[in-house]
Amino acid sequence: MAKKKVNSEECLGVLRIPEQPGKSRQRVSAEVSTSPETLSAITARIFTQVGMGPLDLTECVEAMKDKGVAVRSGDLSEAEATLAAQAVALDAIFHEMARRSALNMGQHLSAAETYMRLALKAQGQCRTTLQALAEIKNPHPVAFVKQANIAHGPQQVNNGVSTDRRGPARAEQFETEQSKLLEKSGDGERMDPGTACAAGRSNQEMATVGKIKRT
Numbered sequence: 001m002a003k004k005k006v007n008s009e010e011c012l013g014v015l016r017i018p019e020q021p022g023k024s025r026q027r028v029s030a031e032v033s034t035s036p037e038t039l040s041a042i043t044a045r046i047f048t049q050v051g052m053g054p055l056d057l058t059e060c061v062e063a064m065k066d067k068g069v070a071v072r073s074g075d076l077s078e079a080e081a082t083l084a085a086q087a088v089a090l091d092a093i094f095h096e097m098a099r100r101s102a103l104n105m106g107q108h109l110s111a112a113e114t115y116m117r118l119a120l121k122a123q124g125q126c127r128t129t130l131q132a133l134a135e136i137k138n139p140h141p142v143a144f145v146k147q148a149n150i151a152h153g154p155q156q157v158n159n160g161v162s163t164d165r166r167g168p169a170r171a172e173q174f175e176t177e178q179s180k181l182l183e184k185s186g187d188g189e190r191m192d193p194g195t196a197c198a199a200g201r202s203n204q205e206m207a208t209v210g211k212i213k214r215t
Contacts, residue, residue, distance in 0.1 A: 013045075016058045037064035076136055083133040090126035094119050 015038065020028050032038055041060035048055065067078060097119035104112035 012054045012056045014057065015061065032061075037061050037068060040064050080133060080136055083129050083136070087126050087129040087133065090122050090129060094122040094126060097122060 015032070017025075017029055017032050019025065023031075038061050041057060041064050044064075045055050045057060045060050070078060097115045101112045101115035101119060104115065
């Protein structure tokens with residue numbers, strides 16, 4: 001009799017996969033085994049064996065699929081119930097850890113600090129869970145506001161376009177061009193600013209000025 005019981009429990013852990021037309025059995029097995037419903041059912045089955053006993057894996061997968069269908073259709077009642085229940089459980093963890101921390105105060109400070117850290121973590125997770133529940137119940141409205149440019153009188157608005165179109169400074173450009181003119185003469189040779197210009201008939205202004213006798 002005990003042997004039959006063990007065999008029945010082993011059968012509960014076997015996932016029954018129906019065949020699908022047009023797909024090989026290996027393909028169907030891969031899709032079912034990697035689906036989120038199957039993975040979640042396996043995890044939930046492991047953690048619920050302590051209080052619930054062995055559960056049928058195939059039925060767990062089907063239950064997970066039903067939950068997903070409800071959420072996709074807009075029914076979030078189970079999600080709200082889950083968050084509310086988790087908030088209560090986290091609050092219970094907070095109080096238990098805080099109680100243990102208080103019992104170790106004055107004697108075992110390290111243990112008291114550890115329990116208090118766990119208590120505060122549970123409190124923070126409880127707050128986050130309640131905040132998520134509040135956002136599901138009262139979602140924040142999303143508003144798309146376009147920019148409005150209002151002025152009393154003429155106004156030019158350039159959105160997203162840079163208005164800085166100034167060219168290089170005129171002073172720098174003038175100095176550069178002037179330097180180029182001083183460095184080169186008309187025949188392509190560099191000019192020597194230290195050489196004096198010879199006097200000649202073509203340049204009477206540079207001729208030596210004679211002495212002027214003043215009376």
